[in-house]
Amino acid sequence: MTATDSPAARPVVVVGGGMAGHRLAQQLSLHGVREVLLLSEEEHRPYNRVLLAEVLAGRYAPGVAALAALPDGVTRRHARVVRIDRDRRRVLCDDGAEIGYGDLVLATGSNPVLPPLRGLFDDSLEGRERHSLPAGVFAFRTMADCAEIDAYLPGVRQAVVVGGGLLGVSAARALAARGVQVVLAHQGEHLMERHLDAEAGELLARHLADLGVEVHTECRVRSVLTEDRRVTGVELADGYRLTAELLVLAVGVRPRTGLAQAAGLATRHGVLVDGRLRTDDPRIHAVGDCAEHEGVVYGLAGPAQQQADVLARVLSGLDAEYRGSRLLTRLTLSGGAPLDLAAFGETGPAGPQDRVVRLADAGRGTYRKVIVRRDERGDDRLVGGVLVGDLGTVGTVAHTWEGDEALSAHPLHLLTTQSTTTGGTSS
Numbered sequence: 001m002t003a004t005d006s007p008a009a010r011p012v013v014v015v016g017g018g019m020a021g022h023r024l025a026q027q028l029s030l031h032g033v034r035e036v037l038l039l040s041e042e043e044h045r046p047y048n049r050v051l052l053a054e055v056l057a058g059r060y061a062p063g064v065a066a067l068a069a070l071p072d073g074v075t076r077r078h079a080r081v082v083r084i085d086r087d088r089r090r091v092l093c094d095d096g097a098e099i100g101y102g103d104l105v106l107a108t109g110s111n112p113v114l115p116p117l118r119g120l121f122d123d124s125l126e127g128r129e130r131h132s133l134p135a136g137v138f139a140f141r142t143m144a145d146c147a148e149i150d151a152y153l154p155g156v157r158q159a160v161v162v163g164g165g166l167l168g169v170s171a172a173r174a175l176a177a178r179g180v181q182v183v184l185a186h187q188g189e190h191l192m193e194r195h196l197d198a199e200a201g202e203l204l205a206r207h208l209a210d211l212g213v214e215v216h217t218e219c220r221v222r223s224v225l226t227e228d229r230r231v232t233g234v235e236l237a238d239g240y241r242l243t244a245e246l247l248v249l250a251v252g253v254r255p256r257t258g259l260a261q262a263a264g265l266a267t268r269h270g271v272l273v274d275g276r277l278r279t280d281d282p283r284i285h286a287v288g289d290c291a292e293h294e295g296v297v298y299g300l301a302g303p304a305q306q307q308a309d310v311l312a313r314v315l316s317g318l319d320a321e322y323r324g325s326r327l328l329t330r331l332t333l334s335g336g337a338p339l340d341l342a343a344f345g346e347t348g349p350a351g352p353q354d355r356v357v358r359l360a361d362a363g364r365g366t367y368r369k370v371i372v373r374r375d376e377r378g379d380d381r382l383v384g385g386v387l388v389g390d391l392g393t394v395g396t397v398a399h400t401w402e403g404d405e406a407l408s409a410h411p412l413h414l415l416t417t418q419s420t421t422t423g424g425t426s427s
Contacts, residue, residue: 010100011035012315013091015081015259016107020288020304022046022067024105027312029071037099038076039091044143050301053170056146057177065143084263086281103283103315106260106271107308110253110289110299112139115162117234119224134224136231137247140171152246156180159246160234162221164191166331168250169204173333175248176211183214183242185221185234195329195343199360200367200386207339207365255290255297270297275321277311287311298325328398339365344401345384346371354383357411365389368415370397372407379406382414 012033014021017040025038040046044062051065070076079093090100114120120133136156138149157180161172164186172184184191190201191208205215223235224247233243255270266272266280270292277285277293288304291297298304303325313320326345333339349356349371358369366389373383382401397414400407407414 010089010102011037011075012103012105013099013101014038014105014107015091016040016109016288016290017042017046017076018107018109018288019046019049019067019301020109020308021105021107022070023305024107024287024308024312025070025074025076026068027309028315029073031312031316031318033312033316034073036074037101038070038074039079039081039093039099040076041078041080042142042144043078047143048301049142052140052143052146053174055143056140056149056171057174059177062143062146081259084259084284086263086284089283101283103285105311105315106279106284106286106290107288108256108259108290110141110255112141112249113252113254114139114249115221115251117221117224119226122229134226134229134231136245137224137249140167140248140250141253149246149248153178153180156245158242158244159183159248160185160221160242160244161248161250162186162234163250163252164188164215164217165194165250165252166192166329168248169208169333170331171248171250172213173208173211175246176208176213180246181212181214183216183244184208185219185236185242186215186217187220188217190217191215192341192343195347195386196341196388197347197369197386200341200343200369200388203365203367203388204333204339204341207333211333253289253299255292255299257290260286260290268292268295275323276314277307277322285311285315293322294324296324298327300325300327300329302327326402328402340387340389342387342398343385344398345382347384347386357415359412359415361389370411370414372411375406380411381406382411 017038025036028036046067047065054060055062055065081091082094083092090098092098139145159175159180159182161168161184172182175182190198191204208215220237221234222237225233231247233241235241257267257271260271261267271286271290273286273291273293287307289299306325307322310320310322328344331341354371354373360367368387370385371383372380375381
């Protein structure tokens with residue numbers, strides 16, 4: 001091994017060019033780390049995935065979602081890493097290149113989950129063709145997905161979106177904005193059940209209906225209907241059939257851990273990391289959708305950026321520790337009367353020590369609820385909430401919650417105080 005090939009002289013190599021990897025590379029450069037190599041599978045310029053629905057809706061050109069250019073000290077290369085050689089501290093790429101690393105960061109993100117629907121795959125085919133989706137069936141996760149859906153849209157009149165979480169709701173309203181008749185089929189009891197309570201979910205369903213989206217909850221899609229491997233509709237569990245020339249699957253994501261598992265790193269749902277974002281190999285770290293910290297895989301942009309900021313400090317020799325993220329999920333639905341949603345922390349009481357304070361105006365379609373918990377010292381603290389409609393109060397509420405402050409006034413004061421501060425966002 002030559003001096004220039006010694007581990008100390010090697011760059012920080014980041015595997016994954018999404019929001020987490022891009023943010024990390026930027027921050028490493030700001031902290032004076034001179035050699036950073038970013039390896040990205042996607043050919044697209046790095047982009048803000050929070051804006052994907054706006055791109056699909058036609059409100060933004062793809063270039064608007066692009067992230068800021070990387071600093072001069074960062075090299076970005078289009079390559080797919082296929083193996084990690086931990087003994088030699090090298091990564092092997094699909095083009096045959098071997099790249100040495102001083103520190104390696106996995107920012108491999110996540111893959112969309114494809115539900116086990118009959119007719120989705122053709123068992124009569126061989127190899128990769130067997131796992132190809134029928135024409136007109138798409139996941140909704142990346143800019144490439146947006147481009148493929150956009151290219152397929154001309155002539156499409158009816159679409160079905162499976163999944164009523166954040167991505168499914170975003171895809172449904174984006175397609176409706178393009179003039180498509182959309183049916184949103186969601187297996188849960190109400191939309192966005194990970195973030196909203198039933199009442200907020202109903203307000204969201206009403207808003208989507210006003211945009212022309214037909215919403216069905218507690219509805220399970222059983223089969224994909226095709227003709228010559230082109231989607232023609234779906235069949236529901238009760239046997240009812242929906243016609244569709246376009247099918248979007250948005251039922252969740254799964255962390256990409258295959259590279260880490262093959263290298264012998266500890267994984268569970270994601271790649272296991274400690275407070276310094278280290279795996280069980282001290283020279284390998286993980287951030288973003290693929291990382292699992294204290295049993296949690298966040299899968300959201302906000303925590304991914306927070307992890308990247310902490311890791312940049314760690315790798316530049318500064319003292320830093322990631323202690324988890326407090327999530328404020330924010331979604332703005334345009335088209336017709338705009339609707340804002342914000343959800344954070346716990347959406348319901350956990351016991352007798354909790355009380356619920358709520359304001360609702362059905363006529364205006366607004367709903368505000370916070371969960372207040374009495375601590376051991378007798379102080380009231382905000383532990384969660386859901387806000388729908390006019391969100392002028394979200395800045396004050398978010399600041400109080402994120403700071404874990406004892407409430408100095410009645411919680412109703414929080415729900416009626418206007419603020420221009422928006423707080424954090426995640427998607």
